[in-house]
Amino acid sequence: FFFPGLQKTQTFKMQRIACLLLGLLACGVVAYDVGAIYFGDWHLDPYNQRRHGQDWTEWELVVNALPRWKGHFQPNLPYSAPGWGPAYPEDDPKNMQVKIDAALSHGIDFFLFDWYWYAETVGAAPFLSGALENGFLKAPNNTKLKFALMWANQDWVDIHPAKRNYASTYRTSNTPDPNMLLIFNGFVNRSVAQLAADYVVANYFSKPNYYQLPTRQKDGSTRNCSLFSIYQMEYLVRGLGTLQATAQMLDYFRERALAAGGCLHVNMMGGTMEDPSWVGALGVDSVTDYGWMKTVGLSTFPETPYEDVASAGSNMWSVLEKKFDALGVPYLPSMSVAWDPSPRTIISDPFENIGYPWGATFHSTPAQFTSALRVARSYLAQRCTAAASSPETSFETGGVESKAKSTVKTCPPLIINAWNEWSEGAYLEPDVAQGFARLQAVGAVFGDD
Secondary structure (H helix, E strand, O other), X not given: OOOOOOOOOHHHHHHHHHHHHHOOOOOOOEOOOEEEEEOOOOOOOHHHHHHHOOOOOOHHXXXXXXXXXXXXXXXXXXXXXXXXXXXXXXXXXXXXXXXXXXXXHOOOOEXXXXXXXXXXXXXXXXXXXXXXXXXXXXXXXXXXXXXXXEEOOOOEEOOOOEOOOOOOOOOOOOOOOHHHOEEEOOOOXXXXXXXXXXXXXXXXXXXXXXXXXXXXXXXXXXXEEEEEEEEOHHHHHHHHOOHHHHHHHHHHHHHHHXXXXXXXXXXXXXXXXXXXXXXXXXXXXXXXXXXXXXHOOOOOOOEOOHHHHHHHHHHHHHHHHHHHHOOOOOEOOEEEOOEOOHHHXXXXXXXXXXXXXXXXXXXXXXXXXXXXXXXXXXXXXXXXOOOOOOOOOOEEEXXXXXXXXXXXXXXXXXXXXXXXXXXXXXXXXXXXXXXXXXXXXXXXXXXXX
């Protein structure tokens, strides 16, 4: 499987067309898609307000964070200008317009929105949906940037902030620990899951800028289908009861997408990626992970050097690629900007290595992050096909689908954690300390391919 990149500039589009029309053997046109995970808890949400009080957003944790050890840089304060920071909420289309423009001008091709659907919210707007539905989809420039969803269907628990005796967000039993301070139950049943599928197909898949990936169909053909990533797939499996029940649910989702004139690409993110039986049993189309803190061990507490994390994480790309190639599905590489969820811990409790949101962290300088991005680009260049696309693999050129051979090289998308996970220290958005340096790094390495 190879994934056609999106044209980042009109020049690149014309290069692709020229390659096709002239039959050139080596145009050298390489397209890299870069996506950034988007966490939408930076606006007023009615569920949050009922829990935490009027006017509460997660910015409260970010701006009030304090250093937890000597040399710990906190708080990470957001850049303050129209479109950025607490004064400019993401559910305002004018503010989202600024974010979209910044993403486009710095080499970002799509946002992968964290998306939530719980039994407790059925019949109302999805939890934390304001950023996507009121901000992004109503921004005047939204169609210029692609978007997709990642169903972050784990339990939503009160870690805003978490006390030291709080039980982890990850559970294996259908009965939650009382210390979890559970707000929304991530173990959904079949009817709730079907409603989620119906909602996604009706409200998102029809959008012209919904991000798609080539997906093998039951008849053996390949079709561009809407990417829908499922985080912690085991939550869906445990809620539905069995792998078979989950496979049936995903088939329902596929049928709904087909009935609406589209198709579904199921991506499994994190969790049980290492279990090979799940890929075939569920009919997964691709696999990825949430970032380097999920694929490599953080060797030093409270902080592991970024160079160590980036080296181990980038080495894992080829390992995971081969592993899932053997299972017939592609691995989509992901990388991390940084990792520091300490703002989600209560400041009065000692910061110890006792599990999320406590635990080891890592931070990057602009130079370190740029270096990691260059390694990512080198990996993609090696993985991309240098030969013409196969006759049976279609791709789009200027809106015209072609099955002719072409010299356009293709790659899987790179997923960056994250655009704005401020309370986990993982963000590309500008801050007071570094300005736009992280976005500029992405633009320098991946802009105008």
